[in-house]
Amino acid sequence: xxxxxxxxxxxxxxxxxxxxxxxxxxxxxxxxxxxxxxxxxxxxxxxxxxxxxxxxxxxxxxxxxxxxxxxxxxxxxxxxxxxxxxxxxxxxxxxxxxxxxxxxxxxxxxxxxxxxxxxxxxxxxxxxxxxxxxxxxxxxxxxxxxxxxxxxxxxxxxxxxxxxxxxxxxxxxxxxxxxxxxxxxxxxxxxxxxxxxxxxxxxxxxxxxxxxxxxxxxxxxxxxxxxxxxxxxxxxxxxxxxxxxxxxxxxxxxxxxxxxxxxxxxxxxxxxxxxxxxxxxxxxxxxxxxxxxxxxxxxxxxxxxxxxxxxxxxxxxxxxxxxxxxxxxxxxxxxxxxxxxxxxxxxxxxxxxxxxxxxxxxxxxxxxxxxxxxxxxxxxxxxxxxxxxxxxxxxxxxxxxxxxxxxxxxxxxxxxxxxxxxxxxxxxxxxxxxxxxxxxxxxxxxxxxxxxxxxxxxxxxxx
Amino acid sequence: xxxxxxxxxxxxxxxxxxxxxxxxxxxxxxxxxxxxxxxxxxxxxxxxxxxxxxxxxxxxxxxxxxxxxxxxxxxxxxxxxxxxxxxxxxxxxxxxxxxxxxxxxxxxxxxxxxxxxxxxxxxxxxxxxxxxxxxxxxxxxxxxxxxxxxxxxxxxxxxxxxxxxxxxxxxxxxxxxxxxxxxxxxxxxxxxxxxxxxxxxxxxxxxxxxxxxxxxxxxxxxxxxxxxxxxxxxxxxxxxxxxxxxxxxxxxxxxxxxxxxxxxxxxxxxxxxxxxxxxxxxxxxxxxxxxxxxxxxxxxxxxxxxxxxxxxxxxxxxxxxxxxxxxxxxxxxxxxxxxxxxxxxxxxxxxxxxxxxxxxxxxxxxxxxxxxxxxxxxxxxxxxxxxxxxxxxxxxxxxxxxxxxxxxxxxxxxxxxxxxxxxxxxxxxxxxxxxxxxxxxxxxxxxxxxxxxxxxxxxxxxx
Numbered sequence: 001x002x003x004x005x006x007x008x009x010x011x012x013x014x015x016x017x018x019x020x021x022x023x024x025x026x027x028x029x030x031x032x033x034x035x036x037x038x039x040x041x042x043x044x045x046x047x048x049x050x051x052x053x054x055x056x057x058x059x060x061x062x063x064x065x066x067x068x069x070x071x072x073x074x075x076x077x078x079x080x081x082x083x084x085x086x087x088x089x090x091x092x093x094x095x096x097x098x099x100x101x102x103x104x105x106x107x108x109x110x111x112x113x114x115x116x117x118x119x120x121x122x123x124x125x126x127x128x129x130x131x132x133x134x135x136x137x138x139x140x141x142x143x144x145x146x147x148x149x150x151x152x153x154x155x156x157x158x159x160x161x162x163x164x165x166x167x168x169x170x171x172x173x174x175x176x177x178x179x180x181x182x183x184x185x186x187x188x189x190x191x192x193x194x195x196x197x198x199x200x201x202x203x204x205x206x207x208x209x210x211x212x213x214x215x216x217x218x219x220x221x222x223x224x225x226x227x228x229x230x231x232x233x234x235x236x237x238x239x240x241x242x243x244x245x246x247x248x249x250x251x252x253x254x255x256x257x258x259x260x261x262x263x264x265x266x267x268x269x270x271x272x273x274x275x276x277x278x279x280x281x282x283x284x285x286x287x288x289x290x291x292x293x294x295x296x297x298x299x300x301x302x303x304x305x306x307x308x309x310x311x312x313x314x315x316x317x318x319x320x321x322x323x324x325x326x327x328x329x330x331x332x333x334x335x336x337x338x339x340x341x342x343x344x345x346x347x348x349x350x351x352x353x354x355x356x357x358x359x360x361x362x363x364x365x366x367x368x369x370x371x372x373x374x375x376x377x378x379x380x381x382x383x384x385x386x387x388x389x390x391x392x393x394x395x396x397x398x399x400x401x402x403x404x405x406x407x408x409x410x411x412x413x414x415x416x417x418x419x420x421x422x423x424x425x426x427x428x429x430x431x432x433x434x435x436x437x438x439x440x441x442x443x444x445x446x447x448x449x450x451x452x453x454x455x456x457x458x459x460x461x462x463x
Numbered sequence: 464x465x466x467x468x469x470x471x472x473x474x475x476x477x478x479x480x481x482x483x484x485x486x487x488x489x490x491x492x493x494x495x496x497x498x499x500x501x502x503x504x505x506x507x508x509x510x511x512x513x514x515x516x517x518x519x520x521x522x523x524x525x526x527x528x529x530x531x532x533x534x535x536x537x538x539x540x541x542x543x544x545x546x547x548x549x550x551x552x553x554x555x556x557x558x559x560x561x562x563x564x565x566x567x568x569x570x571x572x573x574x575x576x577x578x579x580x581x582x583x584x585x586x587x588x589x590x591x592x593x594x595x596x597x598x599x600x601x602x603x604x605x606x607x608x609x610x611x612x613x614x615x616x617x618x619x620x621x622x623x624x625x626x627x628x629x630x631x632x633x634x635x636x637x638x639x640x641x642x643x644x645x646x647x648x649x650x651x652x653x654x655x656x657x658x659x660x661x662x663x664x665x666x667x668x669x670x671x672x673x674x675x676x677x678x679x680x681x682x683x684x685x686x687x688x689x690x691x692x693x694x695x696x697x698x699x700x701x702x703x704x705x706x707x708x709x710x711x712x713x714x715x716x717x718x719x720x721x722x723x724x725x726x727x728x729x730x731x732x733x734x735x736x737x738x739x740x741x742x743x744x745x746x747x748x749x750x751x752x753x754x755x756x757x758x759x760x761x762x763x764x765x766x767x768x769x770x771x772x773x774x775x776x777x778x779x780x781x782x783x784x785x786x787x788x789x790x791x792x793x794x795x796x797x798x799x800x801x802x803x804x805x806x807x808x809x810x811x812x813x814x815x816x817x818x819x820x821x822x823x824x825x826x827x828x829x830x831x832x833x834x835x836x837x838x839x840x841x842x843x844x845x846x847x848x849x850x851x852x853x854x855x856x857x858x859x860x861x862x863x864x865x866x867x868x869x870x871x872x873x874x875x876x877x878x879x880x881x882x883x884x885x886x887x888x889x890x891x892x893x894x895x896x897x898x899x900x901x902x903x904x905x906x907x908x909x910x911x912x913x914x915x916x917x918x919x920x921x922x923x924x925x926x
Contacts, residue, residue, distance in 0.1 A: 205687065207787070209785050209787075211785070216749075216750060217745075217748040217749050217750055218748050218749030219748060221748060222869075222870060223770070223772045223774060223798055223800070223869075224668065224800065224868070224869040224870025224871065225765065225869050225870060226745075226748070226765070226869070227765075227770040227772040227798075227800055227869060228753075228755040228756075228764035228765055228768060228770045228772075228800075228869070229741060229744065229745060229753040229754065229755045229761050229764045229765065230745055230748065230750055230754065231750055231752070231754045232754070232772055232773055234704075234773035234774075234775075234776050234795070235704070235707075235708065235754075235772075235773055237701070237776075238700070238701045238704035238705045238773070238776075239705045241697075241698070241701035241705075242701045242702045242704075242705035242706075243705075244698075245698065278692065281692065282680075282689075282692060282693055282825075285680040285681050285682060285684060285689070285693065286679075286680050286681030287679060287680050287693055287694055287825045288825060289694070289824040289825040290691075290692040291692065291693065291694045291695070291698075291823070291824060291825065292691040292692040293691075298692050301691035301692045302688065302689070302690075302691055302692065305691060307686070307690045307691045309686045309690040309691075309695055309698075309787075309789060310695055310697035310698055310701070310778075310779065311686060311697075311779050311780055311785065311786060311787055311788050311789070311790070312697075312778065312779035312780040312781045312786070312788075312790070313697050313700075313701075313776055313777065313778045313779060313781070313793060314776065314777050314778075314781040315773075315775065315776045315777075316773065316774050316775035316776060316796070317774055317775040317796065318775045318776070318777040318794075318796075322672050322674070322774065322796060322798070322834075323774060323775070324670070324672075324772075324774055324798045325774050325775075326772060326774070327774075327775070330776060331781075332697070333779070333780065333781075333785055335686055335690075335785070335787045337686070337687065337690055337691075360754070361752040361754060362745075362750045362751060362752040362754065405687070406685075406687040406688050406689070406690065406691070407685065407687025407688060408687065
């Protein structure tokens with residue numbers, strides 16, 4: 001059976017795979033900083049060369065920003081009728097400051113042994129996303145080496161602007177729609193549940209952002225002269241914000257929960273048994289009590305329920321000491337995370353109407369332009385989900401958790417909207433990988449068993 | 464009758480009085496800016512020389528900051544048994560920036576005629592407080608010239624730090640308590656009701672300042688990862704601030720209205736008939752609806768009712784664009800204006816207890832150190848008030864309004880606490896004098912009739 005041979009080859013080549021990852025980690029491909037532009041380009045070249053070495057038809061494709069790497073498998077395919085896949089990863093990394101908090105050079109990767117015998121790879125980008133993207137390339141390398149081909153049609157698509165807002169992504173996908181639209185995208189930029197439990201991310205929350213300013217008087221007023229009769233926009237803002245959540249933690253905007261699906265019973269039961277309690281989940285950040293909707297588990301709240309959160313508020317004098325001013329305005333930034341079929345435009349419309357309806361006297365409100373993206377999800381009964389679950393259970397010996405992501409992964413939305421393609425999100429990062437922070441690491445087991453997992457997933461997709 | 468002669472002399476000397484005021488206005492005595500230190504000293508010298516010229520025993524008294532001017536009348540007193548008075552004013556002025564908004568040089572005073580024939584004196588300090596303090600010195604000058612003495616024992620006390628927080632005032636009053644404690648202080652730093660209606664300010668609101676910070680998580684959180692279950696301190700702050708006022712505009716802190724006196728019926732009636740409506744009072748700043756306690760007139764709200772106002776609020780990300788952060792903390796600055804016998808310490812204690820009692824789950828609150836000052840007032844039946852009312856009615860031909868001040872005049876509190884002395888606040892400024900702003904002005908009628916008013920008040924006090 002060729003899968004067993006592919007897996008054996010991955011195990012045999014583990015050391016050289018780590019050495020290849022180290023080569024990529026040594027390139028400081030910081031996409032936000034123009035000083036590293038050439039390094040970003042070097043990382044793209046390196047990826048394309050690796051893919052070409054495996055046998056892909058690989059090219060570095062220029063954009064007005066950092067380049068894309070696109071690599072098509074044109075060789076033998078074991079099952080040419082199988083679903084075609086587009087694998088996505090990104091070869092750019094976050095900046096490293098504050099450098100002083102790194103224990104070693106962020107671009108001098110090290111393999112560090114823990115007391116329990118496990119090992120970690122420490123470097124900027126080890127987990128986000130160089131280690132993750134190489135799991136797939138190593139799986140492909142072993143497949144080709146062992147079988148002379150791939151089990152199903154494969155295209156690899158890597159970007160170098162993920163950490164700087166992906167300005168070139170939408171134009172590139174739009175311009176190359178026919179070339180890149182496949183049956184399913186494989187996205188490797190997410191986490192496991194913990195070090196021994198694999199996970200598939202099936203839902204991503206959407207978002208509506210509202211930036212609003214309440215204005216009262218035409219200028220700042222002296223609180224001794226006007227305090228009392230004149231409307232205070234901070235008071236007005238507090239009054240209206242306080243109405244947005246009821247005492248059970250539910251958002252009070254009319255129609256807010258339209259299109260919010262209830263979880264399938266078995267998913268709800270699985271999530272309730274993940275051991276994510278308010279104490280365990282919130283304890284690490286100094287909290288212990290859930291302030292979300294009553295009667296929902298932590299996992300459900302973060303992965304499958306909408307929110308309305310205040311991200312910033314400002315008004316009046318906020319410096320040292322006191323100024324007894326009655327400010328002319330106060331403003332706030334609010335983000336609403338969306339799930340299921342919630343319609344971002346309807347949410348924004350209803351939110352604004354609610355604010356207007358609850359505005360205290362002598363106050364005006366203005367809003368920044370609409371900004372919203374819908375939630376995304378793989379149906380819980382999607383065939384891609386079933387194949388990945390089976391493959392991951394085979395590799396890790398325990399069932400994979402189908403989870404949600406509280407945040408968003410913009411490329412998944414772009415794949416859906418521009419290429420009409422669902423994404424299967426499988427990744428091997430851990431919550432403690434310190435991505436975007438000093439001393440980023442990736443578990444060696446994530447890297448090696450991640451590559452084995454992709455080999456198994458490709459086999460299931462082909463099979 | 465000597466008063467009539469004193470008034471006639473004031474009228475006859477009007478032009479030279481204006482020229483003296485212009486001399487003082489030409490000295491840029493900006494107390495906040497060290498570059499003008501010598502000019503501040505020059506202004507003190509000028510005032511002392513004027514008082515000496517009138518016949519006072521006048522001295523410039525050094526402090527660690529700008530000097531004080533103290534001048535005692537040691538000559539003839541018509542009624543040596545009459546009440547002794549301490550006249551207070553300040554010879555320093557506000558900075559002038561933005562200079563570009565001044566139509567003429569702020570230290571080149573001009574007499575400008577209006578279309579209706581009235582005249583104004585335009586210069587920095589014309590109203591605040593050089594014009595006001597000279598009304599008294601001119602009255603004294605005329606008294607001495609006409610009668611060879613003063614009607615009652617008089618000391619003049621001028622400071623040069625009023626616009627920079629009066630750092631030397633308390634130490635100076637404490638060190639010279641016996642010398643400066645008189646039967647009553649005459650303070651000339653307040654306004655008339657309008658150009659033709661004189662006013663006495665009988666109450667000053669006190670203040671409690673609270674600076675409080677709500678803390679939830681031990682660090683800023685990603686709203687995608689923690690939004691929902693984790694407490695958001697902005698949400699918590701909005702909830703608790705929204706509870707501080709009920710729907711009738713009353714402050715809900717228990718015991719908040721303890722010690723708040725109701726107005727005497729005749730004062731209440733007078734104030735309701737001043738023509739201060741929400742539209743007239745708030746219209747100039749773009750508002751029209753009173754948000755203060757229901758059923759109270761504008762004058763009562765600003766002069767005789769306590770408030771709880773939010774002066775500043777901040778939390779989370781407040782820059783351009785968006786950061787979908789769940790902040791670790793949010794904070795606010797709150798000032799409560801006090802009236803009557805409200806006890807600042809009890810107010811602060813009750814406020815903090817109310818906040819603690821209404822704090823949402825998983826939240827802590829911390830407060831800056833207590834800062835409070837009580838309200839001050841002349842009893843509405845005080846004899847000083849009666850004398851001043853009679854004198855002002857004689858001069859202006861209409862009854863004087865006894866009003867309150869929404870803000871505070873710190874020196875009045877210091878006179879009360881350190882010297883045990885009440886203050887009779889009579890001033891001739893107008894709300895549109897643009898003090899602290901470009902193109903500050905003082906009505907010529909305020910200056911000339913102000914001097915006549917002080918002559919009449921001194922006569923009544925002696926009388």
